[in-house]
Amino acid sequence: MSKPNQNSTSTGPTTSTQKAPAKKSPAKQAPATKAAVKQAPAKKAAVSPSPERRGELLAIAADVFAEQGYNATTVRKIADAAGMLAGSLYYHFDSKESMLEEILSTFLTELWDGYDTVLQSRLGPRETLEALVTESFREIDRHRSAVAIYQKESRHLVAQARFQYLTDSQQRFEKTWLTTLERGVAEHVFREDLDIRLAYRFVRDTVWVAASWYRPGGGHSPEEIARQYLSMVLDGIAVRTT
Amino acid sequence: MSKPNQNSTSTGPTTSTQKAPAKKSPAKQAPATKAAVKQAPAKKAAVSPSPERRGELLAIAADVFAEQGYNATTVRKIADAAGMLAGSLYYHFDSKESMLEEILSTFLTELWDGYDTVLQSRLGPRETLEALVTESFREIDRHRSAVAIYQKESRHLVAQARFQYLTDSQQRFEKTWLTTLERGVAEHVFREDLDIRLAYRFVRDTVWVAASWYRPGGGHSPEEIARQYLSMVLDGIAVRTT
DNA sequence: TAATCTACCAAACACTTGTTAGGGAAGGCC
DNA sequence: GGCCTTCCCTAACAAGTGTTTGGTAGATTA
The missing domain is CATH 1.10.10.60 (Homeodomain-like)
Structure with a gap:
């Protein structure tokens, strides 16, 4: 009588895989409505609940x-x-799971919007890194809950076909960062004596774990935090002995 | 007839608060055995299950x-x-929860054993930082699962009285690191233009998130990873422009 | 051989979980 | 007025949850 929901807006970022319902979730529940699974009822428009x-x-x-x-x-x-x-x-x-999916996919979509804008500017490697980090902190500011969820849960979710886009995003993320770092080494702006994969994880983690303690309106703007973080990542915390 | 268990060995590290059972867990279940809650049956020795x-x-x-x-x-x-x-x-x-508690308390006890050894050596601030980071990676190597659990769950647990020692440990952790950093600034080995709390979180997080990807026997020894991490944290990833 | 422990199994329990079905109040539209 | 849509409630369901109770095979001790 009343059930017009479904996730019509989960655009499925980075890759529009758009898997069919698949149905797996908790237990084989309610064998009622035994049909209506075969091919998904043609995506019943995209409206109803506001x-x-x-x-x-x-x-x-x-x-x-x-x-x-x-x-x-x-x-x-x-x-x-x-x-x-x-x-x-x-x-x-x-479903509860579809809420999670929509939260994460919305976040990732906006994140990559920001990243793509940066990448299309074709800056130098150091400036690219700075811009990506700054953009990341802005996203943490905007989607702090989603980031925290992503951090905690993504590892368990990648196994499920429904969250394929998490894996896709992660791979693209890795490629983006590795390329930037390698370009920096080639152009002699980043040190070449470092294990580049370790450096990647280092940069990646230092940025995103900030979501676990960051609270908006806490005296530091995202740009300010980004500047300090970048200062540490790029130049270290030790005093230069020249 | 047979039930000699209980957590006799959970020494409760950093602070031996030793709270009584408290009983909260999943729902008010089984109103049977209505007594036997009041004061905990005097810690029935400490033996039985091997x-x-x-x-x-x-x-x-x-x-x-x-x-x-x-x-x-x-x-x-x-x-x-x-x-x-x-x-x-x-x-x-x-209980399931007591397993978690014993896992975490065992880990934290050993962690602080290692830290205390370092701190008692009374090294300079930079050497202290290096030693603490190296020790941390060794602990990740030894207790990788426990570290991963700690990372993911500790935030939800600190609210419970049973896990008071997590809060205690965390505070001691913070004090230790902040002191080391401040000492370093005072002795002009660490930069003084940085927000010290930000630097603390930076160092802390960069170390411990490594537990999420580190796998022992993966080509890198803990000491090797520590050296690279320290190199990045102390001197940054950018090339020195002298 | 008998008594005792150790470490497990088998089966249930009380409760929580995600989810569904049917209904109904409020408001807009004809 | 009547009708339809939107949004929520009531009440239940089936499966899964942590935990308990009583039993028992096998080793150990007497």
């Missing part, structure tokens, strides 16, 4: 996921935080 | 916790990995 409300609820869910962890978060807790009952969430979303 | 077997099982549990996450890990999965049934675990441990 996208604004979805966005609100997703923001709430993201906060709870980030704070308690995905598995420790029950749909009832999310509903509580939203001031409604558990079942009501299923008017907007078709 | 400590070796406990250690084996804890190592297995730690691996599963680290890989799947604590909440996503069911006791049945642990039992599976150990080649036994879920209920049998309760001969050795009195």
Whole structure:
């Protein structure tokens, strides 16, 4: 009678794999509606529940996921935080997992929008690194919950076909950074005596773990933090002995 | 008839708070045995189940916790990995949570043993930092699962009185690092133009996130990784422009 | 040989989990 | 007015959860 939800807006960033429902989730539940699985009912348009409300609820869910962890978060807790009952969430979303997916895919889409803008500027390697790091801190500022969730859960999710885009994004991420670092070494702006993969992980991790402690409005703007981080990453914390 | 378990060996590192059972866990379950909660039955000695077997099982549990996450890990999965049934675990441990506690407390105890050895040597600030970082990578090498668990779960656990020692350890950790950094600034071996708290988080995070990708026997020894990390942290990845 | 321990199994328990089905109040539109 | 849509509630479900209880095979001790 009333169930127009589904994730019509999960654009599936970086790669538009758009896998069919696949259906795996918790247990073989309700063998009712035995058909209607074969090919997905032609994507029933893309409307019904207002996208604004979805966005609100997703923001709430993201906060709870980030704070308690995905598995420790029950749909009832999310509903509580939203001031409604558990079942009501299923008017907007078709599963707890699809909320997670939409949160992460939205974040990654915007992240890569920012990265692509940087990369298209074709800056030098050092300037590219600076711009990428700064952009990363801006994304942490904007999507701090999503980043925290990504950090904690992505490792367990990559196994599932539904989250294929996480793997894709990660690979593209790695390639982007490695290329930048290698270019820097070739142009003699980055040290060549370092293991480049180690340096990659070093830069990557130092940036993103900041999401675990960063709180917006805490005296430091993202750009300010980025500047300090870059100063440490590029020049180190030791005093120059010249 | 047979239930000699309990966590007699959880020494509760850094601070021996030794809180009583507290009993909170999953729901108010089983109103049977309504008494026997009031004051904990006087710590029934400290023997029975062989400590070796406990250690084996804890190592297995730690691996599963680290890989799947604590909440996503069911006791049945642990039992599976150990080649036994879920209920049998309760001969050795009195709860899933107490396994987690023993894993983390064991790790932290050994970690602080190592740190204390370093700190007692009264090295200069730079040498202290180098030694602490190196020691950290050795601990990651030895307790990689425990470190991974600590990274992922400690944030949710600090709220519980049972895990008070996590907070204690964290505070001591912070004080140790901040002092070392401040000393370094005072002695002009570390840059003084940096936000010291930011530098602290920078160093702390860069070290410990390595546990998420580090795999022992992967070509790099802990000391080797430490050396490279230290090189980046201290001198940066950029080429010196003198 | 009998008594005792150790370490596990088998089966259940009380409860929580994600999810569904049907219904209904509020408001806009004809 | 009647109708439809939007958004939520009530109440339940089936499976999965941590944990307990009682039992027992096999080694160890007496």
